[in-house]
Amino acid sequence: MKNSTGYKTKQRSEVLGVLEKSNGEHITAKQVHERLEKEGSTIGSATVYRQLEKLVEEGLVRRYSLGPGEAACYSYAADESCDHDHCFHCVCTKCGKLYHVECDHLAEIAGHLASEHGFTVDPSRTVFYGICESCSKKSGE
Amino acid sequence: MKNSTGYKTKQRSEVLGVLEKSNGEHITAKQVHERLEKEGSTIGSATVYRQLEKLVEEGLVRRYSLGPGEAACYSYAADESCDHDHCFHCVCTKCGKLYHVECDHLAEIAGHLASEHGFTVDPSRTVFYGICESCSKKSGE
DNA sequence: TTGCGTGCAAAGGTTTTGCATGGCA
DNA sequence: TGCCATGCAAAACCTTTGCACGCAA
Numbered sequence: 001m002k003n004s005t006g007y008k009t010k011q012r013s014e015v016l017g018v019l020e021k022s023n024g025e026h027i028t029a030k031q032v033h034e035r036l037e038k039e040g041s042t043i044g045s046a047t048v049y050r051q052l053e054k055l056v057e058e059g060l061v062r063r064y065s066l067g068p069g070e071a072a073c074y075s076y077a078a079d080e081s082c083d084h085d086h087c088f089h090c091v092c093t094k095c096g097k098l099y100h101v102e103c104d105h106l107a108e109i110a111g112h113l114a115s116e117h118g119f120t121v122d123p124s125r126t127v128f129y130g131i132c133e134s135c136s137k138k139s140g141e
Numbered sequence: 142m143k144n145s146t147g148y149k150t151k152q153r154s155e156v157l158g159v160l161e162k163s164n165g166e167h168i169t170a171k172q173v174h175e176r177l178e179k180e181g182s183t184i185g186s187a188t189v190y191r192q193l194e195k196l197v198e199e200g201l202v203r204r205y206s207l208g209p210g211e212a213a214c215y216s217y218a219a220d221e222s223c224d225h226d227h228c229f230h231c232v233c234t235k236c237g238k239l240y241h242v243e244c245d246h247l248a249e250i251a252g253h254l255a256s257e258h259g260f261t262v263d264p265s266r267t268v269f270y271g272i273c274e275s276c277s278k279k280s281g282e
Numbered sequence: 283t284t285g286c287g288t289g290c291a292a293a294g295g296t297t298t299t300g301c302a303t304g305g306c307a
Numbered sequence: 308t309g310c311c312a313t314g315c316a317a318a319a320c321c322t323t324t325g326c327a328c329g330c331a332a
Contacts, residue, residue, distance in 0.1 A: 006311095007306050007310090007312065008306075008307095008312060009305075009306070009311090009312060009313080010305090011313070012312090013185040014192050015201070019195075028296090029296080029297080030296080042314085043314085044313065044314045044315065045206075045297090045314095045315085046173070046297090046298080046299085046313080046314070046316095047312075047313055048312070048317080049296090049298075050298090050312080051312090054304060065206045065211075069297060070206075070295095070296090071295080071297090072296085072297090089259045090254070090262075092260075098277075099260065101254070101258050101260070101305085103185070105250070105253050108247070108285095109250055110246065112246050113242070113269065113271075116246075117231075117240075117242050117274075118272055118273070118274030118277075119231045119233075119240065119242070119269070119273055119274065120271045120272045120273075120277055121231070121274070122271040122272070123269040124331075125155050126268070126269045126270050126271070127267070128254065128260070128262050128267045128294075129252075129262070129263050129267050130173075130260055130261045130262040130263045130267070131260070132260055132261075132262070133258075133260065135258030136259075136261055137322085147286095148285095148286060148287060148330085148332075149331075149332095150286090150287060150288080150330080150331070151330095152287075152288070153287090169321090171321080179298080183289085183291045184288085184289085185290065186289095187288080187289070187290080187291095187322090187323080187324085188287075188289070190321090190322065190323075191288085191323095192287090210323090210325055211321090212320085212321060213321085213322090231321085233321085245293065248310090260286055
């Protein structure tokens, strides 16, 4: 669905490989680059960004922006550990942790928004912000 | 609820004034700065960022990050046109437009996440990303 | 008067871009 | 071979920070 301009290069496989091995973990472009260099790759950071952009466009990789000034996070989209049709993400604004929430209740929302409001939600990009359980216990403030 | 360290300065009023006048529109810190300069203000961009940060912490202003590398967007939170207990926000990733969706169905989700998953959603910060109706019609791709 | 807020400028970090070279098809 | 992808470096961009001064309380 977007393979018109795609060469199968070593670097492409390397970037995708890191995401696959991350197993649903959300990592930044910088981390992708660092891990590849640790593995002996000589890939350039610009190439990492360019490949990530392509992979996101192809739908193989998801991109999350947690905040302004913060680095964007990427995760492998075809990861079974995170079904993006029934999995939403919650970010705690206190501790910054990211939680995966798998619940049909949430998937229902997407359908509701589409049918009632004409808005096609992209679950992979949508993030709920709030306070997680442990943080709300800690701070009675 | 966070007024312990707050001076009432001219710049604070100016920044807040721009957001109020924007009437629900989401604008970047840069735009806030530009509008103030056009009004004859001599406010510095650093002050705009510092005030926006404070206003967000106080809950008077909301911050959205539309994408990595993109500038963060701000909007006035106390806007009456938007009941934040039953109103969620949808941003179209194609045209960048922000839609207000008022629906009890969505408010229910917040309750569900809190009771079942222990996550207290902050509706004012949470944004749904996806494709709006007009954009999905345009691009059949 | 005290201490926060401000302004200017510089730094910080992430992401993008230009150009010549190398590799896939 | 043709064209895309790569690598390096520099640029662009948004945002934060340091420091001295001004202003609110």
